[in-house]
Amino acid sequence: MTTRPIIPPQQIDAPLTRYSIFLVLTVADDGGSVAAVRSALAGTEDLVKDVSFRASGAQLSCTVGIGSRVWTRLTGLVQPAELHPFREIAGATHTAVATPGDLLFHIRADRHDVCFELERLLVETLGTATTTVDEVSGFRYFDRRDLLGFVDGTANPIGPDLPDSTVVGDEDPTFAGGSYVLVQKYTHRLAAWQALTTEQQEAIMGRRKADNVELDDVESGQKAHKTLTTITDDGEHDILRDNMPFGSPGSGEFGTYFIGYSRHLWVIEKMLERMFVGDPPGLHDRLLDFSVAQTGTCYFVPPAAMLAGLDDVGPAPTSSDEAPGPGPALAVPPQDAARGTLGIGSLKIPHPTSTTAGRTPR
Ligand code: HEM
Numbered sequence: 001m002t003t004r005p006i007i008p009p010q011q012i013d014a015p016l017t018r019y020s021i022f023l024v025l026t027v028a029d030d031g032g033s034v035a036a037v038r039s040a041l042a043g044t045e046d047l048v049k050d051v052s053f054r055a056s057g058a059q060l061s062c063t064v065g066i067g068s069r070v071w072t073r074l075t076g077l078v079q080p081a082e083l084h085p086f087r088e089i090a091g092a093t094h095t096a097v098a099t100p101g102d103l104l105f106h107i108r109a110d111r112h113d114v115c116f117e118l119e120r121l122l123v124e125t126l127g128t129a130t131t132t133v134d135e136v137s138g139f140r141y142f143d144r145r146d147l148l149g150f151v152d153g154t155a156n157p158i159g160p161d162l163p164d165s166t167v168v169g170d171e172d173p174t175f176a177g178g179s180y181v182l183v184q185k186y187t188h189r190l191a192a193w194q195a196l197t198t199e200q201q202e203a204i205m206g207r208r209k210a211d212n213v214e215l216d217d218v219e220s221g222q223k224a225h226k227t228l229t230t231i232t233d234d235g236e237h238d239i240l241r242d243n244m245p246f247g248s249p250g251s252g253e254f255g256t257y258f259i260g261y262s263r264h265l266w267v268i269e270k271m272l273e274r275m276f277v278g279d280p281p282g283l284h285d286r287l288l289d290f291s292v293a294q295t296g297t298c299y300f301v302p303p304a305a306m307l308a309g310l311d312d313v314g315p316a317p318t319s320s321d322e323a324p325g326p327g328p329a330l331a332v333p334p335q336d337a338a339r340g341t342l343g344i345g346s347l348k349i350p351h352p353t354s355t356t357a358g359r360t361p362r
Pocket residue numbers: 146148150151152153154155156184186205207225226227229230239256258260268271272287291
């Protein structure tokens with residue numbers, strides 16, 4: 001049997017691949033640019049097909065996120081319930097900075113040339129309607145390690161927990177089937193990190209370095225990264241991460257590109273608050289003493305059919321403050337567009353009785 005080579009857009013649980021590109025763009029404010037971006041976004045699926053079909057087995061996927069500043073002008077819809085610009089979090093020692101970004105393209109494939117080709121075509125299609133503000137090429141490092149030497153991604157949700165924690169459901173029916181995504185580019189103080197003993201590094205991460213086994217949570221005092229990023233109330237709130245190392249030894253750059261998909265943006269924000277402010281406040285995540293957040297942006301990932309329908313949106317409102325109600329401006333009704341999934345793949349909208357549905361921040 002020959003497997004079909006094409007992964008449709010917006011499949012946030014696309015395979016973990018050997019390469020990825022994170023492309024962050026801003027959109028020019030004039031009406032012509034907004035129309036050009038709509039058309040380009042609606043054509044994402046065709047571009048993915050064009051490249052995938054020539055690169056069978058490369059597992060190419062592309063996820064597009066749209067930021068709050070341009071959401072209404074691009075889609076003609078009200079904002080998804082939790083969408084807003086990235087909120088800076090200033091701890092006593094470290095700050096999660098907010099930086100510009102209207103569009104995110106998360107491109108993944110097992111070949112760098114295939115990621116490059118899709119990015120090239122996307123940028124060509126968008127033309128002068130967008131400006132690149134950040135572009136990072138990530139690579140898989142041995143057995144899925146970050147450049148600090150730890151295996152990264154182990155605690156990601158699997159099975160039914162995956163859609164339950166990453167796909168918007170009945171709590172926001174217009175946008176059911178979509179997802180929130182938050183990205184940050186971190187650079188590492190690698191020499192300082194390497195000056196620590198392995199035991200000190202393991203205490204900071206909360207896992208053993210060699211075999212990846214989880215350490216027990218400490219009872220009091222300084223908490224590990226894995227403890228500070230565990231969010232619980234009457235259940236645990238997971239997110240889906242596909243972080244990638246990046247860097248350039250010749251110029252002394254070593255980094256981790258953090259990407260987290262979530263059904264609720266507040267869950268990732270709560271993780272950031274616990275990392276940067278600390279729990280208790282003052283005891284921040286020691287990972288931050290060796291990792292500097294250089295960027296911070298967040299987006300909503302519309303379901304595939306909503307993205308494909310952008311070409312049929314009516315004229316753009318003159319200002320981003322004008323937010324027409326959901327429905328008439330978009331040719332494909334969002335509920336139909338989502339069809340109970342992220343458009344494709346294995347992710348299904350969680351059942352309304354799901355444990356995390358409709359939760360609000362603590
Ligand atoms: C320099 C950046 C970062 C690095 C190198 C890093 C690395 C790691 C590593 C090695 C683990 C343990 C293995 C695993 O479960 O994946 C982990 C766990 C985790 N990280 Fe990070 N991380 C970074 C930033 C972040 C940020 C910004 C967030 C959230 C806003 C986050 C959320 C999580 C979560 C949710 C877990 C799983 C915790 C659990 O065990 O349940 N990480 N990270």
